[in-house]
Amino acid sequence: MTTEEMVTIGEIYLKAEPGSGSMVVLKENAEADHYFMMFVGDAEFAAIAREKGMIAPKRPLTYELYMSIMDHLAVEFQRVEITHMREDTYYAVVHFLADGSEHSADSRPSDAVALALNRKAPIMVSRSLFRRELTQEEVKEYEGIVKKVKF
Amino acid sequence: MTTEEMVTIGEIYLKAEPGSGSMVVLKENAEADHYFMMFVGDAEFAAIAREKGMIAPKRPLTYELYMSIMDHLAVEFQRVEITHMREDTYYAVVHFLADGSEHSADSRPSDAVALALNRKAPIMVSRSLFRRELTQEEVKEYEGIVKKVKF
Numbered sequence: 001m002t003t004e005e006m007v008t009i010g011e012i013y014l015k016a017e018p019g020s021g022s023m024v025v026l027k028e029n030a031e032a033d034h035y036f037m038m039f040v041g042d043a044e045f046a047a048i049a050r051e052k053g054m055i056a057p058k059r060p061l062t063y064e065l066y067m068s069i070m071d072h073l074a075v076e077f078q079r080v081e082i083t084h085m086r087e088d089t090y091y092a093v094v095h096f097l098a099d100g101s102e103h104s105a106d107s108r109p110s111d112a113v114a115l116a117l118n119r120k121a122p123i124m125v126s127r128s129l130f131r132r133e134l135t136q137e138e139v140k141e142y143e144g145i146v147k148k149v150k151f
Numbered sequence: 152m153t154t155e156e157m158v159t160i161g162e163i164y165l166k167a168e169p170g171s172g173s174m175v176v177l178k179e180n181a182e183a184d185h186y187f188m189m190f191v192g193d194a195e196f197a198a199i200a201r202e203k204g205m206i207a208p209k210r211p212l213t214y215e216l217y218m219s220i221m222d223h224l225a226v227e228f229q230r231v232e233i234t235h236m237r238e239d240t241y242y243a244v245v246h247f248l249a250d251g252s253e254h255s256a257d258s259r260p261s262d263a264v265a266l267a268l269n270r271k272a273p274i275m276v277s278r279s280l281f282r283r284e285l286t287q288e289e290v291k292e293y294e295g296i297v298k299k300v301k302f
Binding site for chain 2: 041042043044047058059060062063065066068069070072073074075089094096098099103105106107108111112115
C-alpha cells in the first residue's frame with residue numbers, strides 16, 4: 001500500500017437507520033464531493049458516536065475498557081489507515097509505537113476510526129476507495145438527512 | 152468488595168435466541184446448582200463465543216484488535232471480578248499489572264469475561280450474585296437447550 005495515495009480525513013458523518021444499518025461516511029473536508037462510506041455494526045457505530053459526543057453510555061464500551069487499560073501502558077498511536085477492499089470488506093491498519101519500535105495491527109475500519117478519534121491520531125483512507133461522487137443536489141439531500149459531526 | 156466471597160468460575164454456557172437476546176451463564180463447576188446469568192450485547196456475545204471456538208469471524212473483533220496491540224505492551228492480567236449489581240446492571244473490574252504496579256479498570260462483565268478467556272486469567276463472581284437455584288429437572292431441561300462449552 002506504500003504507493004497508494006492516502007487522504008487524511010477531516011470530516012465524519014454518522015447515520016443510523018432502522019432496517020438499513022448504520023453508516024459512517026468519511027470526507028477529506030466539508031467541501032469535498034468524494035467520500036468514503038462504510039456500513040458498521042451497532043457496537044462499532046456506538047463507539048464512534050461515543051467519541052463524537054453523540055451518545056453517552058452509562059457503562060464503558062468495549063474499546064473504552066481497553067483505552068482505560070492502555071492509559072497505564074506505553075503506547076503511542078501514530079495513525080490508522082483504511083487501505084483496501086477485498087470481498088466486499090474494507091481493511092484497516094492501526095500503526096503504533098511500543099517498546100521503541102513501530103508496529104501495526106490488522107483492524108476493521110470502524111474499530112480503527114474509534115481508536116483514532118479517542119487517541120487523536122490521523123485517519124487516512126486510500127484515495128482509490130473514494131468511489132462515489134455526489135451531485136450538488138444529492139449532497140444537499142444527503143446532508144439534510146445525516147447527523148453531521150465536525151472534528 | 153473485599154469482604155465479599157468470590158467464586159472462581161470453571162464453566163461457561165452460552166445461549167443465543169432470536170428475540171430473547173444472548174445469555175452467558177457462569178458456574179463454579181458442572182455440578183453446581185447455583186449460577187450467575189447475564190444478558191449481553193451481540194458484539195460482546197460474539198467475543199465470548201469466539202474465545203470458546205464456537206465462531207470464527209473473518210475479521211478481528213474489537214477486543215481482538217486490542218489484544219493484538221497489547222501483545223506488544225507490558226501488561227499482565229491477574230483476574231477479572233464481577234462484583235455487584237446496581238440498577239439492573241452488573242459491574243466488573245479487570246485487575247492487571249503494568250509498569251510495576253497493580254491497576255484496575257471498570258468493565259462490563261461481558262468484556263471482562265472475553266478478556267479473561269483470551270488471557271487465561273481467572274474469572275471470579277461475587278457469591279451474592281448467584282441468586283437462582285435450579286431443580287435437577289430444570290438443570291436437565293436447560294442443559295438440553297444451551298450450547299455447552301467447557302474450558
